[in-house]
Amino acid sequence: MGMGSKSLNEEETPNDxxxxxxxxxxxxxxxxxxxxxxxxxxxxxxxxxxxxxxFLRSEVEWNCGRHSCYCCCGRSMISCYMCPKAVCDxxxxxxxxxxxxxxxxxxxxCMEFVLDIExxxxxxxxxxxxxxxxxxxxxxxxxxxxxxxxxxxxLQSAKGRWKILEKRKSSSSLDDVNENKRHKGLQEIKLKTNxxxxxxxxVRNIPAISFASLVPQNVRLIYLTKSLVQKLLKQxxxxxxxxxxxxxxxxxxxxxxxxxxxxxxxxxxxxTKISSDGDxxxxxxxxxxxxxxxxxxxxxxxxxxxxxxxxLRQQAEVGLLKKPTVEELEQKARILxxxxxxx
Numbered sequence: 379m380g381m382g383s384k385s386l387n388e389e390e391t392p393n394d395x396x397x398x399x400x401x402x403x404x405x406x407x408x409x410x411x412x413x414x415x416x417x418x419x420x421x422x423x424x425x426x427x428x429x430x431x432x433f434l435r436s437e438v439e440w441n442c443g444r445h446s447c448y449c450c451c452g453r454s455m456i457s458c459y460m461c462p463k464a465v466c467d468x469x470x471x472x473x474x475x476x477x478x479x480x481x482x483x484x485x486x487x488c489m490e491f492v493l494d495i496e497x498x499x500x501x502x503x504x505x506x507x508x509x510x511x512x513x514x515x516x517x518x519x520x521x522x523x524x525x526x527x528x529x530x531x532x533l534q535s536a537k538g539r540w541k542i543l544e545k546r547k548s549s550s551s552l553d554d555v556n557e558n559k560r561h562k563g564l565q566e567i568k569l570k571t572n573x574x575x576x577x578x579x580x581v582r583n584i585p586a587i588s589f590a591s592l593v594p595q596n597v598r599l600i601y602l603t604k605s606l607v608q609k610l611l612k613q614x615x616x617x618x619x620x621x622x623x624x625x626x627x628x629x630x631x632x633x634x635x636x637x638x639x640x641x642x643x644x645x646x647x648x649x650t651k652i653s654s655d656g657d658x659x660x661x662x663x664x665x666x667x668x669x670x671x672x673x674x675x676x677x678x679x680x681x682x683x684x685x686x687x688x689x690l691r692q693q694a695e696v697g698l699l700k701k702p703t704v705e706e707l708e709q710k711a712r713i714l715x716x717x718x719x720x721x
Contacts (some may be wrong), residue, residue, distance in 0.1 A: 401426050402442070402462055405514035409434055413442040415669055420444060420462070428696045437640045438689050441667050443698065449473050451666060451700040452647065456481075459522045460488035460515065476536040478528065483536060492519060493537060496530070590707040592691045594684060597643070599711040600624045600702075604677040610717060611661060611674070618649050620717070621663065623702060623710050627678040627686065628665070643682050643690045644668060645699045666699040 397412050397419045403426035410421035411434050420442055424433040427442070443462035447454045447469050454464035456477055463485040465473045477483040484492055495516055508516060522528070590596050602610075602624050610617050624646050644665035652660040662671035694701040702710070 397421055400514075400518070402444075403427065404511065405518045411436075411440070413444070414439050415441040415445050418442065418444065422462075429692060436689075438686070439640050439642050441669070441698070443696065445669055446667055446698055448697060451697065453664075453669075456483055458483065458485040458488055459526065460492070460519060461485060463488075476539060478532050478536045489536070491515060492533065495519060496533060588704045589701045590704045592687065592694055592701065594682075594687050596707060597625055597682070597687055597690065599707060600714060601643075601682070602626050602646075602677070602714075604674060604679045606717060607663075607674050607677055609720075617661070620713055621646050622648055623706065624714070625690070626663070626665070626672070627680065627682045628668075628672055628676050629678065641678060641682075641686060643686050644672070667693060 398421055399410070400407050400421070401410060401423045402420040403422060406423075408423055410423060411427075411429075412421045413419075418441070422442060424431055427433075433440075444457045444464045445454055446452065446464065447466040448463050449465055449469035449472060452466045452468075455467050456470060456475060457464040458475075459478075459482055463473075465475050470477065474486040475483055476486075476489045483489075491512075600623065602621065603626075607621065607626070610620055613620070625643050626646060627641055628644050629641050644667070646663050647666050648664040650662040650664060650671045652662060662673055663677075665672050690699075693699050
């Protein structure tokens with residue numbers, strides 16, 4: 379595995395950063411695809427991100443998992459030094475992320491590995507028996523530790539905060555267990571008093587969540603063109619509720635010349651209001667898997683292709699966007715039906 383740093387692009391711009399020549403998932407070398415997120419620099423094997431070989435040559439803009447929260451799919455704020463996992467400020471507690479120096483940090487799995495390595499090194503233990511994967515990870519950790527200037531104090535402080543999180547989570551889990559036991563006991567009493575309704579009660583207490591298939595006919599139910607978004611802007615009181623969760627087609631620029639004019643279907647996650655001249659309020663869209671807000675002028679008025687829909691499905695499969703449930707899709711389609719028909 380090559381552990382040097384070099385750029386995968388022959389021509390660099392001021393915004394380019396040196397990209398790593400090893401996969402950020404398995405930390406091994408080979409044929410890699412670089413993340414298109416500005417100043418990311420991470421690269422991946424197509425198999426390590428659940429893609430097909432054609433992913434290496436795809437002209438569609440692609441951002442890796444570091445740029446969205448792996449818990450809620452919102453915008454990430456803290457990334458793991460060792461793997462693509464990242465979280466937002468709201469999910470850092472639930473995810474058990476260990477923040478280092480109020481910057482980035484380590485996810486639970488990587489934190490455990492780092493602590494094991496540090497403890498073994500402190501005790502002078504032989505680390506030659508590590509597996510190939512563990513060896514790659516240890517080698518990468520040593521590079522990151524040097525690059526980021528991480529000290530033993532930093533790691534011990536992160537370890538302390540991490541253990542506090544784990545203790546709180548354990549206490550919370552214990553409360554949940556006790557509550558579940560109490561609930562289960564009440565359910566058993568209820569079922570025993572009415573055995574004829576046993577099947578009905580069991581079915582009623584099983585949560586049924588069905589996710590909608592991201593096929594063209596479903597996506598089009600909540601797909602917004604630029605002209606439709608502009609019409610919805612005339613209804614400011616309901617604009618955010620209507621556009622949030624929908625899909626739009628956007629042309630995204632890229633540092634890579636081959637992908638400069640690529641279009642991509644994005645999921646709208648919210649809006650941003652920006653004050654401009656006078657009392658005029660400019661509206662921008664927030665979208666999944668994109669680091670910046672989207673202006674309405676960037677939205678396409680054309681239909682999307684099957685290939686773009688396939689890329690959307692792949693993003694959902696690897697957790698880069700929140701897959702809508704059948705109920706959410708139907709509800710959003712009902713809300714938009716009149717506007718879509720008019721359009």
